[in-house]
Amino acid sequence: MTSTDLLAVFPDSPTIDVARTLDLSGYSWKGVETPENLAKLQPTEGWAGAVVCCDEDPEGGWAMCRALRRLERPVQRILVLITGAQVGDLEVRDNLFDDFQLSPFHPRELEARLRHMFYNELLAPSSTVVEHAGLRLNLETYQATFGGSPLDLTYMEYELLKFFVQNPGRVYSREVILSEVWGYEYFGGARTVDVHVRRLRAKLGEEHAHLIETVRSVGYRFGSSKWSG
Amino acid sequence: MLEAQRDYVLRTVEERGIRLVRLWFTDVLGNLKSFAISPAELENALNDGMSFDGSSIDGYGRVQEADVLALPDPNTFEVLPWVDSKAAEARVFCDIAQLDGTPFEGDPRQVLRRNLDAARKLGFVFYVAPDVEYFYFAPPGDGRPTPLDNGGFFDLTTTDIASSLRKETIRTLETMSIPVEYSFHEDSPSQHEIDLRHTDALAMADSVMTFRFVVKEIAAMRNVHATFMPKPLEGVQGSGMHLHLSLFKGDSNAFYDANDPYNLSSVAKSFMAGLLRHASEITAVTNQTVNSFKRLVPGFEAPVHVSWARNNRSGLIRVPVPKRGSDLATRIELRSPDPACNPYLAFSVILAAGLRGVEEGYELPAEADANLFEMGDQALAKLGIEQLPQSLNDALKSMESSQLVAEALGEHIFEWFLRNKRAEWRRYKTHVSQFEVDTYLRSL
Numbered sequence: 273m274t275s276t277d278l279l280a281v282f283p284d285s286p287t288i289d290v291a292r293t294l295d296l297s298g299y300s301w302k303g304v305e306t307p308e309n310l311a312k313l314q315p316t317e318g319w320a321g322a323v324v325c326c327d328e329d330p331e332g333g334w335a336m337c338r339a340l341r342r343l344e345r346p347v348q349r350i351l352v353l354i355t356g357a358q359v360g361d362l363e364v365r366d367n368l369f370d371d372f373q374l375s376p377f378h379p380r381e382l383e384a385r386l387r388h389m390f391y392n393e394l395l396a397p398s399s400t401v402v403e404h405a406g407l408r409l410n411l412e413t414y415q416a417t418f419g420g421s422p423l424d425l426t427y428m429e430y431e432l433l434k435f436f437v438q439n440p441g442r443v444y445s446r447e448v449i450l451s452e453v454w455g456y457e458y459f460g461g462a463r464t465v466d467v468h469v470r471r472l473r474a475k476l477g478e479e480h481a482h483l484i485e486t487v488r489s490v491g492y493r494f495g496s497s498k499w500s501g
Numbered sequence: 502m503l504e505a506q507r508d509y510v511l512r513t514v515e516e517r518g519i520r521l522v523r524l525w526f527t528d529v530l531g532n533l534k535s536f537a538i539s540p541a542e543l544e545n546a547l548n549d550g551m552s553f554d555g556s557s558i559d560g561y562g563r564v565q566e567a568d569v570l571a572l573p574d575p576n577t578f579e580v581l582p583w584v585d586s587k588a589a590e591a592r593v594f595c596d597i598a599q600l601d602g603t604p605f606e607g608d609p610r611q612v613l614r615r616n617l618d619a620a621r622k623l624g625f626v627f628y629v630a631p632d633v634e635y636f637y638f639a640p641p642g643d644g645r646p647t648p649l650d651n652g653g654f655f656d657l658t659t660t661d662i663a664s665s666l667r668k669e670t671i672r673t674l675e676t677m678s679i680p681v682e683y684s685f686h687e688d689s690p691s692q693h694e695i696d697l698r699h700t701d702a703l704a705m706a707d708s709v710m711t712f713r714f715v716v717k718e719i720a721a722m723r724n725v726h727a728t729f730m731p732k733p734l735e736g737v738q739g740s741g742m743h744l745h746l747s748l749f750k751g752d753s754n755a756f757y758d759a760n761d762p763y764n765l766s767s768v769a770k771s772f773m774a775g776l777l778r779h780a781s782e783i784t785a786v787t788n789q790t791v792n793s794f795k796r797l798v799p800g801f802e803a804p805v806h807v808s809w810a811r812n813n814r815s816g817l818i819r820v821p822v823p824k825r826g827s828d829l830a831t832r833i834e835l836r837s838p839d840p841a842c843n844p845y846l847a848f849s850v851i852l853a854a855g856l857r858g859v860e861e862g863y864e865l866p867a868e869a870d871a872n873l874f875e876m877g878d879q880a881l882a883k884l885g886i887e888q889l890p891q892s893l894n895d896a897l898k899s900m901e902s903s904q905l906v907a908e909a910l911g912e913h914i915f916e917w918f919l920r921n922k923r924a925e926w927r928r929y930k931t932h933v934s935q936f937e938v939d940t941y942l943r944s945l
Contacts, residue, residue, distance in 0.1 A: 344505075414512045422517065424580040426678055427509040446752070460626055460701060462752040463829075467700050474675035 277320035280304045280313070280347070282336040286325055290353070293379040294323065297386060306332075307339030314343070321349030321390065327375040330358060337368040348400070349389050353377070367438050404437045404495055405483065407476075423475060428454070432468050436484060436494030445491040465492070506575035507547045514540045514591065517580060523592040524551065524571050525710070527609050529560025529914055530789070530921070531843030533710050535592075536571075546573055550598060560917045561597075561607045569605050571595040577707055582676045583718065594707050606913040609845035613706055616849040616909055620856060625748040625755060627852050630682070630699035630832075631709060633840050634740035635716060636733050637663045637691045638726045646733050648691035649725065662723065667693050670719045677715070679708045688802075689737035699745065699832075702848045709742075709844040729840040731788070732795040739796030741803060742840040744851070745821070747832040748772065757831040763811065763820060764831055770865040773809055773818055773833055775858020776851065777866065780807045780817060780837070782903035783850040784889055785896035785922060786910070787838040791929045794892050796839060799874045804836045807887045808869035815873045817889065837889060846910060846918075853909035894926050 277300065281290070284303030294301050301323070304310055310319075322340050326333030333352065340347040352369040354361065362372060371389050373382050400412040406419045414430060416423040425433065435453050444452075446462035454464065469492060473481035485493045514522065521537045524546070528534055536553060538546055545551075550570035555561035561569065577594040584590040597608035604611040620627050639647040649663045664686070671681045680698040687694045695716075697708060713729055720727035732739035748755040748768060756769035765773075788797065796803050802814055809818035817837055823830035838847055857863075869886060881888075890896035897919060900906050907915045 413516050414509050415516045424513075424517075424582070424676065426578060427506045427576055429678065430509065459621060461749055463626070463628070463749055464701075467698075467704075470680045470698055471678045474680040475678070 277317075278302055278315045280310065280319045280322040280340065282322070282324045282333060283329060286323075287328070289377070289379065290323065290325060290382075293382045294386075296379070297383045299386065304336070307336055310336075310339050310343060314345075318343070318345035319347045321351070322347050323351050323353070323386075324369075325353040325375070326358065326361070327353045327355045330354075330361065334361075334365060334368060337365070341368060351385060351389060364442070402434070402437050404440050406480075407433075407437060407483070409434055409437055418476065418480070425472075425475065429468055429472055429475070432465075433472055436492075440495035441493065443487045443490050443493045449491065503575070507544075510547065510573075510575045510578045510593070511544055513578070513580075514543060517589055517591075518586075519580065519589045519591045521588075521590045522546075523581075523590060524573060524595050525592050526571060526595045526597055527710060527843065527845060528558045529607065529609060529843065529846070529917060531609070531710075531841070531846070532559065533714055534558055537590075543573075546571070547575060550595075550602075552600065555597070555605075555607070558607075560914060560921070561605075568600060569608075570598045570600055570602070572598055579677050582673050583722075594710075606911045607917070609843055609849075609914070610703075610706070612909075612911060612914060613703055613845040613849050615911075616852050617702060620748070620852060623856065623859070624750050625856075626750075627702040627848070628699045628747045628749060628832075629702045629705040629848060630697055630745040631705065631840075631844075632694055632696040632741075632743040632745075633709070633712060633729075634687055634692060634694045634738075634742070635727055635729050635840060636689070636740065637666060637693065637720060638728060638733070640724060640726050646728070648689075648734070662725065663691060663693065666720055666723060666725060666727075667695070670716055671695065673715050673719060674712060677711055679711060687738065689734060692738065692740065699747070702852065706844040706848055709840075713840070731790065731793045731839040731841055735795075738801045739803060740840055741796065741836065742838045742842065744835045744838055744848075745832045746772075746835060746851070746855070748855075754828050754831050756833070757828040759828070764823075764828075765820065768859055769831070769833065771858040771861075771863045772855035773858070774863035774865040775855045775861075776818060776833075776835060777807050777809065778863060779854035779857065779903070779905055781887070781890050781896070781899040782906050783847075783854055783900070784837065785893065785900040786850045786906065786918070787835075787842050787847045788896065789843070789893075789922065790839075790841050791893050791925060793839050793841065794890070794896075797837065797889055797891075805888055806869070806873045806881065807889060808873060808884075809833075809865075810868050810870045813870050813872070816869055846914070850906055850909045853905055857905055892926075893922060893929070897922055897926065 279299050279301040281301045281303050284305040302313055304313055324333045324336050337350055340350055350369045351371045351373060353373050353375045355375055371385050373385055400410060402409050408417045416425055431453050446465045449465045450462050469484055473484055476483060483494060487493050519540055522543050523535050523537050525533060525535050550572040552568050552570050554567050555569040556567035573593040573595050579592055581590045581592055596610055597605040599605050617627060637649045667684055671684055674681055682696040682698045684695045716727045729740060756766055757764060758766035797805055799805050804817040806816060808816040810816045811820045819834040819836060821834055890899055901919055
């Protein structure tokens, strides 16, 4: 982190504890009221990271996390504040945050977590590589490899595979996949998802086509279910 | 989205060490055209297009201005799997535009885009799945084509070269985003069929272009000639490209109706009625060579009559019974097109004919489930069943008076196509064939 890097903070006026910890730890930050304002308020080099207080407004907080990840320059460092009662919320949202802080918190703990989150970034931007069962996607260079050899994908195939690899073991309906990968404004309909799944399976080859599993009358699941082991 | 796609392409070119990017487009007759640019030029090409002289491309020539722009469609960017990775190459399909950026009326891909937009305005996405047949021959010499084998339908000729070629072809297609549904040895010697998995019509037209290129390329590497000529051998089946068609509205199949005895919706029925009523007008586009009409004869599973049925392969349209009665798989199969057509233009006129039926609420004639090949002309006339055009000349005559085809293709391509194909017919008409020499030289 350099002194010019800016953190996005939700809500736009966080509690005094959060604000003071950020100030005393030397972070520059700006409060953001709604996801719509994210792009407008961001510095030219993009947000360096974000602190999102889901303890106060869970719905608004998670919406903010989602929006941060979907920016043209997706924010890779997100710390969420949650209450002890909200720990269960984390399970289905692994893709939306990088670290979490239970609230109420000790300022020294929050400071340590933030420092660690950004220390990682300086070393190796490890979150730019996602892996699953021999499949490796470098989000920085857009390159996919399988068992070490390159996998040539079209842009939409890549985006779909990225979604799967980042969300393994869970079943998603075609509608959810369509809105997450193509965006709501896409005209083609959920059939498009089937077409691209078939293409991905063909490219993964016969032995690995099962990585993307069809869950009848529901949708698709990437990788095995965590319950079935 | 477009910006992200461009970034993706540029980054991939860099990471994979692509040396050459081939810009692909199609002339009016359906031939694949290409020119290559270096990676350094690619960013510029993606942003502003590459200008080139279109006057040498069949059907592109214009009086005023010969230069046109090739605009790469980044979503079609693919690394070419058969090129040595040390000198890797990629291809990207292009839309052709005039220098001011407006769509060029001579570009078949733009024509299909325009027709798909018209369908979109009605809320429809057009899905196509072709079953493509073709032959493998020894490299052509002066004489007749020589088949590589004499296998019949579904024959297991695992050791023969043709089967391994087909396998290699399918592997290559699948790494190029073209999933294959089935493949098998067809009826005729050295004839093969590969059925592609459905996609939207634009992606499928691109896939058919890639498909023909890949089939020929893989064969040529083993010194074998692959051909999509509709009827290369007399007395055996020719090569067709049956098209499985459906319209989707959002996530539901607009051709499906659970309450209909055929499971066909009124949209499907009027779409079929449109295809039947305008069948002869669009035949010159779906079957564009002199040779195409030697396939459309009785006795070889090719359609001859303008009719439809569920389980009758002698008709123009077949309604396959979907597995497990799945609503998504409900579709119709148009059996006349052959693989020598221009897929962009063929899909355009087929869609236009079907949509005309939907928009005007055409009534679907009764199913013709008898074997039409065995019926006499009078019996057929009684049922109101007509024949498809008998020759390229007949098909052109029918096309020339068709407002529907003129609108679907646009005046530029409509005029050029008719001019070009009439010239082809004249060349054929003046040719004295072996048949005539054999039949008449001695006896007359």
